[in-house]
Amino acid sequence: MTREELFLAVGAGLAVLGAARLLLTRDLLTRVLALNVASGGVLMILVALALRGGGPDGPDPVLHALVLTGIVITVSVTGFAIGLVRRIEGDLTEGGRR
Amino acid sequence: MSAAPVTILDALLVGGLLAAAGLTLFVPRRSTAVVMFLVFGVLLAIAWTRLGAPDVALAEAAIGAGVTSALLIDAVYERSRRPERATGHHRQVLAVVGAVLAAVLAVGLALVLVDIGPFTSPGPGAADLVADRLDESGVSHPVTAVLLNFRSYDTLLEIAVLLVAVLAALALQPDATLRGVPAPTRTPDLLGLLVRVLAPVLVVVAGWLLVAGSVAPGGAFQAGAVLAGGLLLMRLGGWPGAVPASDLLRPTLAVGLTGFLTLAYLTAALGAGWLDLGAAWAGEAILALEALLTVSIAMTLAALFVANQDPPTPPVGVSSPERTR
Known part of the structure; x- marks a missing residue:
């Protein structure tokens, strides 16, 4: 087994683990974490494919650029989602944030 | 690119990633889960360097592990995870079915990915x-x-x-x-x-x-x-x-x-x-x-x-x- 194959398989495992937990949990913060774990798995698949598809100068830069875009999108979605979680849980337990 | 063999470092890294992901998603305390996610992010950054992606590693260390974890840590310091409501038979069946489906999907996806040619x-x-x-x-x-x-x-x-x-x-x-x-x-x-x-x-x-x-x-x-x-x-x-x-x-x-x-x-x-x-x-x-x-x-x-x-x-x-x- 090569390094790419190992990381491809683990990326698939992480993506499915995160996605399954995302669908099956009721805890809102766990959902945010699960989305991030799933995203890590998907990005790992892309980076491993970039290694496999590389030319003589190194791995495929198009996939690396896509992964960079994915990381930034994930953090912005996470930031907004945490805001929503705090709002929802604050409203549920305190009857209003302030 | 010539195919690099799996080294002990890769095996340790992958084991650590899976363990950190599992703990992130399944430990009951929110603060523990968030710290485990921080560990997951740092291990991911190391994984990107192993896969020849230094740009991605830099971004992961700064954004993925750094900013995301700061957001999460600040969000959870005072709240513990809401207990999963154990509402009997129905949800347990759902969890088991979900786990089986996820395992089948993960194995299938991994086999397809490994099988993709050059x-x-x-x-x-x-x-x-x-x-x-x-x-x-x-x-x-x-x-x-x-x-x-x-x-x-x-x-x-x-x-x-x-x-x-x-x-x-x-x-x-x-x-x-x-x-x-x-x-x-x-x-x-x-x-x-x-x-x-x-x-x-x-x-x-x-x-x-x-x-x-x-x-x-x-x-x-x-x-x-x-x-x-x-x-x-x-x-x-x-x-x-x-x-x-x-x-x-x-x-x-x-x-x-x-x-x-x-x-x-x-x-x-x-x-x-x-x-x-x-x-x-x-x-x-x-x-x-x-x-x-x-x-x-x-x-x-x-x-x-x-x-x-x-x-x-x-x-x-x-x-x-x-x-x-």
Whole structure:
């Protein structure tokens, strides 16, 4: 087994683990974490494919650029989602944030 | 690329990643889960370097592990995970069915992925194509060339998504600004000293990452994340104006997208076409655009963090056994 194959398989495992937990949990913060774990798995698949598809100068830069875009999108979605979680849980337990 | 064999380091890394992911998703305490996620992010950054992706590793360390974990840690310090309601037979069956389906899907997906053949151009891969046209892009680092020249639509839309996300997060505030979030008032001396030492260093590192992105791993995203860390540190260390509350906030958030759209319209009206950069001046245009993007990305990440900070006094009547501050 090569390094790419190992990381491809683990990326698939992480993506499915995160996605399954995302669908099956009721805890809102766990959902945010699960989305991030799933995203890590998907990005790992892309980076491993970039290694496999590389030319003589190194791995495929198009996939690396896509992964960079994915990381930034994930953090912005996470930031907004945490805001929503705090709002929802604050409203549920305190009857209003302030 | 010749196929590299699996080393012991790879095996340890993969084991650590799976363990950290499992703990993140299944430990009952929220604070433990978030710390495990931080570990997961650091291990991912190491994994990217093992896979020959230093740009991604830098971004993961700064954004994925750094900013995301800061957001999460600040979000959970006083709340424990809501207990899963054990509502009998139905949910248990659902959990078992879900686990079995997930296992089948994971194994199937892994087999398909491992089975994909060589992935080189001509074909689905574009590595050779990028290498052939790199001279026309204005920069010599292929990832930057893809991000800001060959596939700049992706980056344009990504900046738009960032702006929408931070505006949505601001909309959750009472008056859609950061005025309602109290600035830290009491600064420990040691933190103040640390800020005075670290903030200039972080600004210089961000500038270096920005300029280095033309020829080496780095660029606007990594620089923006480092600069965001500097801004937050300054805010915590007694300069609340580092992240402006209202008047300057929105222009700073929008300047990246505005610059990108301006460049797009200029190239469409005066040049060869929408975002079609001429080889003679592409390098300068990319650097100028990246400088604007760095400012916007830094302020976006900092504003997302500040918008999610709690008011200092805990709400009455909420028991918070994990609260330590």
